[in-house]
Amino acid sequence: MNNPYILPKNIKPISYDINFTLDMNKLSFSGEETIKLRVIKPTKEIKINADGIKITSAGTNGNELSGIKYEKEVVAVTFKNQIKTDINLFLKFNGKLREDMRGFYKSNYNVNGKEKIMATTQFEPSDARKAFPCFDEPNLKAKFKITFNIPKELAAVSNMPIKEEKVNRDIKTVKFEESPIMSTYLVAFIIGELEYLETKTKDSVKIRVYTTPGKKDQGKFALETAVKALNFYNYYFGIPYPLPKLDMIAIPDFDAGAMENWGIITYRETALLFDEKNSSVANKQRVAVVVAHEIAHQWFGNLVTMDWWNDLWLNEGFASWIEYKAVDSIFPEWEMWNQFLFEDFATALYLDALETSHAIEVEVKNPAEINEIFDTVSYSKGASIIRMLEHYTGENVFKMGLQHYIKEHSYKNTKTDDLWKSLETVSKKPIKKIMDCWTKQTGFPFISVSKNGSKLQLKQERFFYTDKKDKTLWHIPIAMNQNGKLNYYDMKEKELELNHDGLPNINSSQAGYFIVKYEKELLKKIVNDVNKLSPLDRFGLQNNTFMLAKACKVPVIDFLDLSLAYKKESDFTIFMDISSSLSEIGGLFYDTEFKKNYEKLVHELFYNTYKNLGWEENKKEKHTDLLLRNLVITKLGLNGDKEIIQEARKRFKEHLNGKKINPNIRGSVYVVVAKNGDKEVYDSLVKLYMESDLQQEKVRILSALGMFKQPELIKNSLKFGLSRNVRPQDILFTFSSVSGNPESNGMGWEFLKDNWKELFKRYSESKIMNRIINFTTNSFKTFDKEKEVENFFKKNPVPIAKRTIQQSLETIRINKNLFEKNKNALESWRFN
Ligand SMILES: [Zn+2]
Numbered sequence: 026m027n028n029p030y031i032l033p034k035n036i037k038p039i040s041y042d043i044n045f046t047l048d049m050n051k052l053s054f055s056g057e058e059t060i061k062l063r064v065i066k067p068t069k070e071i072k073i074n075a076d077g078i079k080i081t082s083a084g085t086n087g088n089e090l091s092g093i094k095y096e097k098e099v100v101a102v103t104f105k106n107q108i109k110t111d112i113n114l115f116l117k118f119n120g121k122l123r124e125d126m127r128g129f130y131k132s133n134y135n136v137n138g139k140e141k142i143m144a145t146t147q148f149e150p151s152d153a154r155k156a157f158p159c160f161d162e163p164n165l166k167a168k169f170k171i172t173f174n175i176p177k178e179l180a181a182v183s184n185m186p187i188k189e190e191k192v193n194r195d196i197k198t199v200k201f202e203e204s205p206i207m208s209t210y211l212v213a214f215i216i217g218e219l220e221y222l223e224t225k226t227k228d229s230v231k232i233r234v235y236t237t238p239g240k241k242d243q244g245k246f247a248l249e250t251a252v253k254a255l256n257f258y259n260y261y262f263g264i265p266y267p268l269p270k271l272d273m274i275a276i277p278d279f280d281a282g283a284m285e286n287w288g289i290i291t292y293r294e295t296a297l298l299f300d301e302k303n304s305s306v307a308n309k310q311r312v313a314v315v316v317a318h319e320i321a322h323q324w325f326g327n328l329v330t331m332d333w334w335n336d337l338w339l340n341e342g343f344a345s346w347i348e349y350k351a352v353d354s355i356f357p358e359w360e361m362w363n364q365f366l367f368e369d370f371a372t373a374l375y376l377d378a379l380e381t382s383h384a385i386e387v388e389v390k391n392p393a394e395i396n397e398i399f400d401t402v403s404y405s406k407g408a409s410i411i412r413m414l415e416h417y418t419g420e421n422v423f424k425m426g427l428q429h430y431i432k433e434h435s436y437k438n439t440k441t442d443d444l445w446k447s448l449e450t451v452s453k454k455p456i457k458k459i460m461d462c463w464t465k466q467t468g469f470p471f472i473s474v475s476k477n478g479s480k481l482q483l484k485q486e487r488f489f490y491t492d493k494k495d496k497t498l499w500h501i502p503i504a505m506n507q508n509g510k511l512n513y514y515d516m517k518e519k520e521l522e523l524n525h526d527g528l529p530n531i532n533s534s535q536a537g538y539f540i541v542k543y544e545k546e547l548l549k550k551i552v553n554d555v556n557k558l559s560p561l562d563r564f565g566l567q568n569n570t571f572m573l574a575k576a577c578k579v580p581v582i583d584f585l586d587l588s589l590a591y592k593k594e595s596d597f598t599i600f601m602d603i604s605s606s607l608s609e610i611g612g613l614f615y616d617t618e619f620k621k622n623y624e625k626l627v628h629e630l631f632y633n634t635y636k637n638l639g640w641e642e643n644k645k646e647k648h649t650d651l652l653l654r655n656l657v658i659t660k661l662g663l664n665g666d667k668e669i670i671q672e673a674r675k676r677f678k679e680h681l682n683g684k685k686i687n688p689n690i691r692g693s694v695y696v697v698v699a700k701n702g703d704k705e706v707y708d709s710l711v712k713l714y715m716e717s718d719l720q721q722e723k724v725r726i727l728s729a730l731g732m733f734k735q736p737e738l739i740k741n742s743l744k745f746g747l748s749r750n751v752r753p754q755d756i757l758f759t760f761s762s763v764s765g766n767p768e769s770n771g772m773g774w775e776f777l778k779d780n781w782k783e784l785f786k787r788y789s790e791s792k793i794m795n796r797i798i799n800f801t802t803n804s805f806k807t808f809d810k811e812k813e814v815e816n817f818f819k820k821n822p823v824p825i826a827k828r829t830i831q832q833s834l835e836t837i838r839i840n841k842n843l844f845e846k847n848k849n850a851l852e853s854w855r856f857n
Contacts, residue, residue, distance in 0.1 A: 028390050028391075029096060029097045029099070030097060030098060030099070030390060030391045030392065031162070031390070032072050032073070032074065032099065032160060032162060032165075033072055034065065035064070035065050035066040035067075035068050036062050036063065036064055036065060036066075036068065036071055036072075036108075036160075037062065037063045037065060037160070037165060038060050038061070038062055038063075038159070038160045038165055038167040039061040039062065039063055039111070039167055039168070040060070040061045040167050040168040040169070040170065040203075041058065041059070041060050041061075041157075041159065041167055041168070041169050041170065042058070042059045042060075042170040042172075043056055043057070043058045043059075043157055043169070043170070043171050043172070044056060044057045044058075044172040044173075044174070045157075045171070045172065045173050045174065045214075046173075046174040047144055047173065047174065047175050047176075047216055049142060049144070049175075049176055049179070052121060052122045052131060052142070053119065053120065053121045053122065054119065054120055054121075054122065054129065054144075055117070055118065055119040055120075056116075056117070056118050056119070056157055057115075057116075057117050058115070058116045058117075058118065058157060058158065059113050059114070059115055059116075060073075060113070060114045060116070060158075060159075060167075061111065061112075061113055062111060062112055062113070062114055063111050064108055064109060064110060064111055064112065067107045067108060067109045068107065068108055069091075069103055069104050069105075069106070069107055069108065070101050070102070070103045070104075071101070071102045071103075071104075071108070071114060072099050072100070072101050072102075073099070073100055073102065073114075073158045073159065073160060074098055074099055074100070074151075074153075074154035074158065074159055074160065074161035075095075075098070075099070075100045075118070075154050075157075075158040075159075076098040076128075076152075076154045076155050077120060077123070077128065077155045078118050078119065078120035078154075078155065078156070078157070078158070079118060079119055079120065080093055080100055080102075080116055080117070080118045080158060081117045081118060081119060082115075082116070082117040083102045083114070083115065083116050083117075084114075084115045085104065085108065085112045085113060085114055085115065086112060086113055088104045088105065088106050088108065088112075089104060089105040089106070090102070090103070090104060090105075091103045091104060091105050098151075098154060098392070100158060102114075102116075116158050118157065118158055120155070120156070122144055123155065125787070125790065125791070126147060126278055126279060126280035126753070126754065126791065127147055127152045127155060127280065127790060127791075128146065128147070128148070128152040128153075128154075128155025128156050129144065129145075129146050129155060129156035130144070130145060130146070130147070130278075131143065131144055131145075132144075132145055132217075132276055132277045132278035132279075133277060133278065134217070134237040134277045135718070136218065136237070136238045136239065141217070141218060141237075142217070143215065143216065143217030143218075143237070143276070143277065144215070144216045144217065145213075145214075145215040145216075145217070145276050145291065146212070146213045146214055146215065146286075146291075147213075147279070147280060147281070147284055147291070148209065148210045148211070148212060148213065148286075149210040149211075149284060150210055150334055150337075150392070150395045150396060150399075151210070151392045151395060152210075153209040153210055153212055154209075159209045160209065161209045161210070162208075162209075162333070163208040163209075163210060163330050163331060163332065163333065163334070163438065164208075164330070164332045164333065164438040165208070165209070166206040166207055166208050166330070166436070166437075166438070167206055167207075167209075168203050168204055168205065168206050168207075169184065169185075169203065169204045169207065169212055170201070170202075170203040170204075171183050171184075171185075171201045171212075171214060172198065172199065172200045172201070173198070173199045173201075173214065173216065174196050174197070174198050174199075175196070175197050175199065175216050176195060176196070176197070177192050177194075177195050177196060177197040178218070179197070179216050179217060179218060180216070180217065180218070180219045181197075181199040181214060181215070181216045182214070182215050182219070182235060182272055182274065182289055183201045183212075183213060183214040183215075183289060184201070184204050184207075184211070184212060184213060184214075184268075184286060184287050184288040184289050185201045185202040185203065185204050185268070185269075185270075185288060186201070186202055186231075186269055186270050187199055187200070187201055187202075188200045188201060188202045202269075204268075204287070204288075205267065205268075205436065206436055207287055207327065207330075208327075208330050211285070211286050211287045211327055211330075212286065212287075213284070213286035213289045213291060214289075215235075215274055215276070215289070215291070217237065218237065218238050219235045219236070219237065219238075219274070220235070220236060220237075220238055220239075220240075220241045221233045221234060221235045221236070221241055221244075221272075222234050222241050222242075222244050222245060222248050223248075224248055224249075224252060226252050226255050226256060226266075227256070228259065228265055228266070230255065230266050230268075230269065230270060230271060231269070231270040231271075232248060232251050232252060232255070232270070232271050232272075232273075233248075233270070233271075233272045233273070234247050234248045234251075234272075234273050234274070234275075234297065235272060235273070235274040235275070236274070236275045236294075236298065237275070237277065240275065240294075240298060243298035243299055243300050243304075244273075244275070244297065244298060245299070246299040246309060246312060246313075247273060247297050247298070247299065247312050247316050248273075250312065250313050250316050250317070250355065251271065251273060251316055251320060253355045254316060254317045254320045254321075254351050254355065255271065255320060257351045257354050257355065258320060258321060258323075258324060258351065261347075261350075261351075261424060261427075262324045262325075262427065262428060262431050263428040263431070263432070264324065264328075264428075264431055264432060264435070266323060266324075267323070267324075267328050267435075268287065268288040268323070270288060271288055271289075271290070271320070271323070272288065272289045272290070273289075273290045273292060273297060273316070273319075274289065274290070274291055274292065274297075275292050275293070275294045275297045275298055276291050276292065276293065276294070277294060277752070278752055278753065278754055279291065279292065279293040279294075279754055280754060280791050280792070280793065281293075281399075281792070282296050282315055283296050283297070283315050283318070283319050284319070285318075285319045285322035285323065285326060285327060285344075287323065287327040288323075290319045290320070292315065292319075293720070293754065294720040294721075295308065295311065295720045295721050295724060296311060296312060296315040296316075297312060297315070297316070298312070298719075298720070298721075299312050300719055300721070302685070302688070303685075303688050303717075303719050303721070303722055304688055304719070304721050305655070305688040305689045305691065305692065305721070306648060306651045306652060306689050307652055307655070307689075307692075308688075308721045310352075310359065310648075310652075313352050313355065313356065314348050314349075314352055315348075317347075317348040317351035317352050317355075318344045318345065318347075318348035319344075320351075321343070321344045321347045321348060321351065322340065322344050324431055325339075325340065325343050325344060325347070325431070326340040326343075326344065328431065328435050328436065329430070329431055329434040329435060329436075329437065329438075329439055330437075330438050330439070331438065331439060331440070332438040332439060332440050333389075334389050334395045334398065335386055335387055335388055335389055336386065336439070336440055336441050337395075337398055337399070337403050338385045338386065338402070338403040338404075338406075338407040338441075338464070339407075339439065339441060339444060341399070341403045341404045341407055342385070342403060342404060342406070342407015342408050342410070342411055343407065343408075343411060345369060345404045345405060345407060345408035346369075346407070346408035346409075346411040346412055346415075349361045349362060349364075349365050349408075356648070358647060358648055359648050359649070360597070360598070360647075360648075360649050362561075363560050363561065363564070363596060363597075363598040363649075364597075364598050364649075365408075365412070366535055366561065366564045366565075366568070366598055366602070367564075367598045367601050367602045367605075368405075369404070369405040369408045369409060370405070370409045370412075370535060370538075371568050371602060372401055372405045373401055373402070373405035373406035373408075373409050373538070374409075374469065374538075374540065374568075374572060375572070376400075376401045376402065376405075376406075376832070377401075377402060377406055377467075377468055377469055378468065378469075378488050378489060378490050378572065378575075378576070379489075379490065379832050379835050379836070380489060380491060380493055380835060381828060381831040381832045381835050382402060382467050382468060382832075383398075383402055383467055383828065384402075384464065384465055384466055384467045385402055385403065385406060385407060385410070385463070385464040385465075386441060386464045386465055391824075392790075393790075393824035393825045393827070394824075394827075396790065396792065396825050397792075397795070397825055397826070397827065397828055397829070399792055400792075400795075400828075406538070409538045410460070410463045410464070410538050412536070413463075413502070413536055413537050413538050414448070414456070414459075414460065416502075416504060416534065416536035416537075417454075417459075417502045417504075417513065417536070418448065418452045418454060418456075422451055422452045423448070423452075425451045426447050426448035426450070426451040426452060427447070427448075429447040429448075429450060429451055430443065430444055430447035430448070433447060441464055442457060445457040445460055458500065459500045459502065462498075462499045462500050463499065463538065466497050466499070467497075468487050468488065468489070468497065469487070469488055469499070469538050469539050469540070470485040470486060470487055470488060470497075470498075470499050470501065470539045471485070471486060471487075471488040471539060471540045471541065471542050471569075471572075471573070471578075472484065472485050472501070472503075472516075472531065472532075472539060472540075472541050472542070473485075473486070473542045473544070474529060474531055474541060474542065474543050474544065474547065475543075475544040475547065476525075476529070476544070476547055479524055479525065479526055480522055480523070480524060480525070481522065481523045481524075481525040481529055482520070482521075482522055483503075483516060483520065483521040483522070483523065483531070484519060484520050484521075485498060485499065485501065485516060485519060485520075485539075486519075488539075488540060488572070488576065489576065490575055490576040490577075490835075490839045491576075491835075491838070491839065491842070492577075498517075498518070498519060499516075499539070500515070500516070500517050501515070501516040501517075501537060501539060502514075502515060502536075502537060503515075503516055503521075503531060503532065503537060504532060504533045504534060504536040504537060505529065505530060505531055505532075505533055506530045506533035506534075507525070507530075511533060511534075528547075528550055528551055528554065529543075529547070530551075530558070530562060531543075532565060533559075533562060534559065534561045534562065535561050535562065535564065535565040540565075540568075540569040540572055540573070541565070541569055542569070542573055542578065542579075548570075551566065552566070552587060552590050555590050555591070556593070560596045560598070560599065563591070563594070563596065563599055564596070564598060564599050564602060566587075567584075567587055567588060567591060567599070567602065567603060567606075568602055568606075570583065570584050570587050571584050571602075571606040575609075575839070575843060577842060577843060577846050577847075580847060580850055581610060581843070581847040581850070581851060582847075582850050582851065582854050584606070584610075585610075585626060585854065585856070586856070588603055588606075588607070588626070588630060589626075589629065589630070589856060591603060591630065592629065592630060592633065593633070594634075595634070595653075596649075597649035597650070597652050597653040597656070598649075600631075600634070600653060600656060600657070601652075601656060603630065604631075604656060604660050607623075607626070607627065607630075608765070610623070611623045611627075611664075611767070612765075612767045612804055613804070613806060613840060613843065613844055614844070614847075614848070614851055615767035617848060617851065617852055618852040619848075619851040619852055619854065622854060622855060622856070623664070624664045624665050625856070626856060627660055627661065627664040628661065628664070628666060629856065631657045631660050631661050632661065632666070634653065634657050635654075635657040635658065635661055635669070638650060638653065638654045638657065639654075640654075640658075640672060640676075640690070642654070642687065642689065651689045652689075654689065654690060654693075655689060655690050655692060655693045656693075658673070658690060658693040658694070658697065659692070659693040659696050659697065662693065662696070662697030662700065662701070663696065663697065663700050663732075669697060670697060670701050673693075673694045673697040673698050673701075674698055674701070674702075676694050677694055677695075677698045677706070677709075680694070681709055681713075691722075691725060692725045692728065692729075695710065695725055695726060695728075695729035696728065696729045696732050698729075699729040699730065699732040699733050700732045700733070700734065700766075701734075702733065703735070703738075704735075704738065706733075707730070707733060707738050707741065707742075710726050710729060710730060711726075711730075711745065713726055714726040714727070714730075714750070715750065720755075723751075723755065724755065724758050727746065727751065727755060727758035727759050727762060728758050728761065728762045729762065730742035730745065730746075730759065730762060731743075731759055731760075731761075731762025731763035731764075731765070731766050731769065732762055732765070732766050733766075733768075734768045736768075736770075736772065739763060739766065739768070739769050739772050740772065740776070742759055742762070742763065743759060743760075743763060743772065743773065743776040744776075745759070746758075746759030746760070747759075747780060747783065747784075753787055753788075753793075754793070756793065756797070757793055757796045757797060757800070760773055760796070760797050760800040760801060761796075761800050763776075763800070764800035764801065764803060764804065767804070771804070771805065771810075773800060773801040774801040774802060774805075774814075776801075777797065777798075777801045778817065781821060784797065785821070785823070789823060789825065790825060791825070792825070794823060794825060794826050794829075795825065795826045795829040798823070798826050798829050798830060798833055799829060799832075799833060802814050802833040802836070802837065803833065803836055803840075804840070805837045805840065806837065806840035806841045806843075806844045807837075807841060808841065810837055811834055811837040811838060811841075814830075814833060814834060814837065815834055818830045
């Protein structure tokens with residue numbers, strides 16, 4: 026074993042007792058720690074993780090220290106004599122609160138205009154070592170007893186309830202109860218001025234939402250949702266929530282969306298808070314989904330934990346799937362499973378078609394590699410293959426299998442095979458045999474379908490955007506709706522022949538993680554009858570066609586023609602997907618003759634729906650109609666619809682004068698007035714940004730600021746994103762906005778190059794970096810740009826974004842090919 030990042034396995038932690046003292050003036054902390062250790066193999070040296078903190082003293086009972094040596098995120102503590110039996114290791118250490126949203130870090134907030142500081146943590150995947158010396162690997166579970174000495178006016182929260190609190194002069198000592206055994210990455214503590222709302226579940230689990238002062242009322246919706254989600258999981262997993270309390274806390278500066286620390290979930294404010302007057306239904310849905318995701322982890326991830334990060338998908342794929350199940354049970358009218366197709370299924374296929382994608386189960390060794398796999402493959406592809414498996418085994422059998430798995434492995438660690446074993450035991454089906462190819466192979470297949478009399482010929486092949494071929498085959502459970510009945514066919518070989526009358530509906534409900542390419546004549550017939558398909562299958566038909574077009578396996582105009590068959594569509598998710606595919610095509614061909622026809626096409630597809638919905642809500646409207654209204658107004662307003670632009674301007678003016686725009690369409694109005702506005706509109710938006718203390722409103726404005734047509738305003742937006750006025754976590758909304766603006770013409774990339782030093786300093790260890798790289802390069806379509814991007818990152822390597830950079834380069838090549846092969850046909854394309 027030569028990996029310097031991995032600890033030797035001669036010693037195992039049993040429990041930690043840590044006493045922290047926090048100095049809020051110096052923004053520093055010190056700690057005294059006792060770790061009870063089990064000796065597996067006698068040794069003189071104890072290797073323990075520590076990074077960016079200083080160990081000032083070390084000792085064991087009766088053994089003399091001979092040295093402390095710092096290696097790569099590991100500290101080797103050597104003693105004079107061999108350690109043979111279980112011992113206590115005593116350590117003293119100190120460190121500074123970090124500024125990069127990792128480890129033990131500081132976050133700023135405002136109370137009545139006064140700047141305040143909160144000390145908070147983010148440890149996943151391997152940053153607990155930045156707060157205290159520890160055996161920082163997920164399978165080295167131990168118990169934690171934590172104590173904090175803090176200024177007496179502040180509050181402290183951690184994984185467990187408070188056992189004892191004492192004040193001595195200016196110092197408050199807060200002692201927390203000991204936790205059950207758990208992984209280091211799930212430990213958390215937060216110290217600041219806090220207020221909360223509280224409730225109890227019917228099993229007497231205390232649930233709280235904590236916020237900074239003045240915001241607790243915005244936690245009401247999350248609190249109610251958490252109770253319902255907890256009840257749902259108690260029933261679904263068949264094991265009650267394992268801890269005595271569950272806290273959820275909004276952190277002003279937060280790198281990810283949320284973090285499932287056991288018993289104390291941390292969130293970005295946008296993922297937890299809901300303001301009745303200014304948050305939208307989209308914000309509300311986001312809160313519900315994130316709360317449901319993080320609470321699922323309390324079992325799946327925290328109670329049962331992956332053995333090593335190569336199985337991260339077990340945590341994230343699973344939680345990204347069951348979040349829909351929980352929210353669907355709480356809000357059945359939200360049509361969450363339709364939305365799944367856009368949010369996860371299509372997103373996964375979209376990325377996974379790259380040659381530079383990776384398998385779900387992937388070897389990762391160092392922190393940069395570990396950080397990089399928190400990506401679409403682990404989350405969304407993971408969720409999609411779990412959904413495929415649930416369809417295949419049936420809902421109830423799948424649930425029983427999961428209950429078996431959770432029961433069997435509580436307080437332990439698992440590998441992917443353990444999940445398959447439990448599902449096999451319950452379902453009596455060869456789960457591992459089927460699933461191995463989906464988790465161990467990269468990519469997914471497309472199935473070509475042709476009809477020969479009463480026979481259907483199916484052929485599978487790995488799907489690439491490029492013309493690369495490989496021989497990978499999958500074991501595919503193919504769901505097919507025949508006369509209202511769902512049948513399954515096993516496709517294990519390259520080809521499969523089926524008896525079939527009538528029109529085939531391969532991959533019914535889009536249950537399987539693959540796409541379908543019907544031969545031309547067959548497709549025509551299916552499209553003629555598109556309205557007879559379920560929303561899920563209507564989604565699949567257009568989405569698969571877009572994917573095939575992007576891969577130049579069918580002409581782009583085939584997709585445009587097909588999209589016209591969706592003129593009478595009313596499903597929000599389908600519109601969302603068509604809209605996003607069209608934006609991609611519209612952006613790529615923005616500087617060609619196609620632009621005018623593109624705008625006409627958008628009008629043709631979206632105007633009817635806009636007319637039906639209008640600007641005003643009525644009480645009977647569905648949740649998804651509220652989302653749809655925002656979408657169609659945006660889409661039409663960005664593509665030159667005069668009626669929309671005029672109305673948006675009128676409403677924006679009234680908004681500035683105090684007649685607030687309904688938050689459900691506020692985002693679309695901001696975007697439309699920005700796209701069609703000048704410096705005055707820009708300044709008004711910035712003013713609104715500065716005046717609001719609601720993060721969701723700030724994000725809405727950042728998302729509009731990149732949409733202006735004037736280059737100097739786009740530049741201003743980029744500068745603004747990097748200024749002190751925008752929290753470092755939110756810069757990606759500026760980049761995403763500029764990236765979605767075809768007028769910006771690579772300005773995001775120029776800005777990245779000009780400000781590389783600062784961006785690298787801030788984000789070199791954050792996944793935000795991966796998003797920035799993607800946003801700033803994904804619209805390029807020339808060989809020169811490909812080389813430029815490649816050379817830039819050769820000179821300025823980013824270990825956490827190694828794969829992202831490869832994927833960005835491949836995307837540029839795909840754009841180039843797509844552009845060259847379709848330009849002429851698109852320029853002469855008309856619809857009638
Ligand atoms: Zn998660």
